[in-house]
Amino acid sequence: MFAYRIDRRSGVATYVQIVQQTKQALRLGLLDVGDQLPTAREVVAATAINPNTVLKAYRELEREGLVEARRGLGTFVRRALGRADHNGLRGDLAEWAARARAEGLEREDALALVTAVLEEHFPQGREGDAQ
Amino acid sequence: MSAQEWAVEAEGLTMRYGRRRAPVLVDCGLTVPTGSVCGLVGPNGAGKSTLLALAAGLLRPTSGVLKVLGSVPPGARADVAYVAQAKPLPSQLTVAAVLRLGAELNRSSGRWSAAAAESIAYEQGGLHPKARIHSLSGGQRTRVALALAFGKRARLMLLDEPMADLDPVARGQLMGALMASAAEEGTTIVMSSHVLPELESTCDQLVLLGDGRVRLAGPVDELVSSHVLLTGSGSLSGHRVVEQRPAGRGATALVRRGDALPPGWEAMEPSLQEIVLAHLRTTGSSAPALPAPASSAPEETTA
Numbered sequence: 001m002f003a004y005r006i007d008r009r010s011g012v013a014t015y016v017q018i019v020q021q022t023k024q025a026l027r028l029g030l031l032d033v034g035d036q037l038p039t040a041r042e043v044v045a046a047t048a049i050n051p052n053t054v055l056k057a058y059r060e061l062e063r064e065g066l067v068e069a070r071r072g073l074g075t076f077v078r079r080a081l082g083r084a085d086h087n088g089l090r091g092d093l094a095e096w097a098a099r100a101r102a103e104g105l106e107r108e109d110a111l112a113l114v115t116a117v118l119e120e121h122f123p124q125g126r127e128g129d130a131q
Numbered sequence: 132m133s134a135q136e137w138a139v140e141a142e143g144l145t146m147r148y149g150r151r152r153a154p155v156l157v158d159c160g161l162t163v164p165t166g167s168v169c170g171l172v173g174p175n176g177a178g179k180s181t182l183l184a185l186a187a188g189l190l191r192p193t194s195g196v197l198k199v200l201g202s203v204p205p206g207a208r209a210d211v212a213y214v215a216q217a218k219p220l221p222s223q224l225t226v227a228a229v230l231r232l233g234a235e236l237n238r239s240s241g242r243w244s245a246a247a248a249e250s251i252a253y254e255q256g257g258l259h260p261k262a263r264i265h266s267l268s269g270g271q272r273t274r275v276a277l278a279l280a281f282g283k284r285a286r287l288m289l290l291d292e293p294m295a296d297l298d299p300v301a302r303g304q305l306m307g308a309l310m311a312s313a314a315e316e317g318t319t320i321v322m323s324s325h326v327l328p329e330l331e332s333t334c335d336q337l338v339l340l341g342d343g344r345v346r347l348a349g350p351v352d353e354l355v356s357s358h359v360l361l362t363g364s365g366s367l368s369g370h371r372v373v374e375q376r377p378a379g380r381g382a383t384a385l386v387r388r389g390d391a392l393p394p395g396w397e398a399m400e401p402s403l404q405e406i407v408l409a410h411l412r413t414t415g416s417s418a419p420a421l422p423a424p425a426s427s428a429p430e431e432t433t434a
Contacts, residue, residue: 008328044310048303049332050168051314 002031002038006047014049018057026066026081037067037075135201138287138319139163139186144195146181154193155181157343163321163336168313170330171323172407173340174414179323180216182340183289186321187213200287209240212285216292218276220264226252226275227260233279240283248282255304269296277305281312288312290322294329306333327404339407341414351403358406359388363396374409385409 004021006014025031038046040054058075061067068078100110141161147154156178163169171179184190185197188205200207220229230248237243251274252258258271267275273296280288288309294302310333312318324330330337337354339347347354358373364381371387385401392398401409 006332008332014332039314041311041314044314045307048306048310048329050335051310052335053332054314 002035004038004043004047006049015053015057015060018043018054019060022057022061022066023081026077029080031077031080033077033080035077036073037061037077039074135165137162137198138165138167138200139169139321140196140198141182142196144182144185144197145193146178146185146190147193155343156185156192156340158195159340159343159345161338161345161348163319163338165319166313166317167319167336168310168334169319169321169336169338170334171321171338171340172325172327172330172411173323173346174411177340177414178343179340180291183213183291183321183323184215187211187289189213207287209237209242210286211289212280212283212287213289214273214276214280214291214293216295218269218272220272220275222265223263225261225263226258226267229264229275230278230282233282237283242284244282244284247284248278251281251305251308252278256300270298270301273297274301274305277308281308284316285318286316287319288321290320292323292325294324294326302329309333327407330407331403337403337407339410339414341411346414347406347410354406355400355403357388358401359386359392360384360399360401360405361386361393361396362399363393365393365395367393367396373406374413 002025004018006017008014010017012020022031022037031037037058040051040058043049043054044051058067058069062069062075066077066079066081067075069075097110100113105113139162141159144156144159145154146156159178159182171182173179181190185192186199186204188199188208188211197204200210205211221232224232230245230252233248234243234245253260258267258274262271264272264275273293277290277293280290290309293309294306297305306329309318309320309322313320331351335351337348337351338345361367361384362378362381367375367384367386370389370393373385373387375382375384377383384396385405
């Protein structure tokens with residue numbers, strides 16, 4: 001079963017953490033089309049959060065078309081997200097990282113560059129959902 | 132059974148323990164929606180335990196109206212579980228005997244679940260059935276008291292600082308069990324606590340008591356959206372300031388959200404914890420108390 005990890009000190013709203021972790025699991029292939037998300041009861045028993053928070057997160061995922069609620073059965077994955085290694089993108093990035101390192105960049109320098117480029121192409125911090 | 136909108140409903144509720152003594156609760160009005168998880172906060176001596184004991188029917192109010200699951204307490208006794216801060220359990224009995232006693236005393240309701248009680252008492256680092264109550268630590272007694280509350284399968288749980296003496300693992304486990312009961316059976320939970328992060332992640336309703344009065348009450352998301360945290364400098368006149376503190380050359384202020392934000396101030400959404408702390412710090416001082424928003428508003432008071 002897929003399990004959520006709630007960080008109460010992150011400052012990120014709890015329902016957003018559930019949305020983000022679900023998307024991350026979809027990207028990494030931990031969840032795929034047809035898989036069932038844990039029930040609200042299972043999530044709150046494991047994380048001790050309010051049940052409404054889970055329902056709010058699941059509604060948000062449903063609104064984005066990623067999951068669907070089937071009455072009396074549970075919530076199921078409807079659409080997978082673009083895999084991170086899609087069409088060799090990961091390989092391209094790995095090459096770029098190796099080059100950055102060879103040219104003497106620190107980890108933070110490389111991260112700052114990546115963040116700046118991402119901001120150009122995915123403005124407003126919108127998640128790059130593969131549509 | 133008809134569904135009630137409110138699990139707990141109070142109006143003009145006043146309680147004094149003696150004619151010559153100051154009242155513990157003064158003219159309290161509040162509503163707890165059925166199926167919600169309600170946090171009860173306030174400084175020590177604010178009246179939290181008294182309010183819970185009144186709702187459990189252990190005390191009678193001096194004046195005012197209090198209804199629990201639609202009846203005057205202890206009318207709905209079979210559907211209400213109450214866990215007091217001091218856990219009064221028969222000290223010579225074993226844990227298993229206490230659970231058997233719970234089953235006996237709740238026979239008439241036909242709702243007792245031995246499985247629910249045993250899973251809380253014995254599972255995940257729980258207790259030994261043959262351990263005697265007098266040999267248990269405070270936290271272990273809490274586990275027995277909560278096991279009785281779960282076994283009763285009550286529609287309303289009134290919990291007075293239920294997690295106070297539990298270790299972190301037991302805390303997570305038992306709070307998780309409470310939330311699962313709310314998710315699965317729609318159990319209404321009212322719990323007092325001083326642990327704000329815990330309340331922030333578990334409660335959808337909040338009641339803040341100060342000096343025996345309701346200072347703030349309502350759905351958590353409304354409480355959060357009705358406040359704004361301002362940083363900057365300049366006048367805040369005309370705005371309802373809950374608390375203002377110096378920050379560098381300017382100030383940080385928690386303000387009731389009005390129509391327009393003052394110019395020259397940067398606005399941020401406060402956390403529930405920030406709102407509660409600001410109200411707690413200003414409760415009982417010379418600062419005026421503010422009315423709660425929307426429907427559950429108590430009358431305006433000046434402390």
